[in-house]
Amino acid sequence: MNEHEKAAKAAQQVEAITGFYIHLIVFVLIMTLLFVINWVTFTDGIWWVQWPFLGWGLGVVLHALAVY
Numbered sequence: 001m002n003e004h005e006k007a008a009k010a011a012q013q014v015e016a017i018t019g020f021y022i023h024l025i026v027f028v029l030i031m032t033l034l035f036v037i038n039w040v041t042f043t044d045g046i047w048w049v050q051w052p053f054l055g056w057g058l059g060v061v062l063h064a065l066a067v068y
Helices: 003-040 050-067
Strands: none
Touching: 003 050
């Protein structure tokens, strides 16, 4: 593997890590917003926020495993 290929592979890895962190930040921000909405509109003791958290959280975990 020559230097150009190593640099291209390193750039690709940096791009993948950056994409993961963007995904993680968006996840945290949206989940915080959904939690607040669920808390403010809490009726009949129903917490629905865990379902998007579990589904999207699984996606974030799988993304992390793919990147690292």
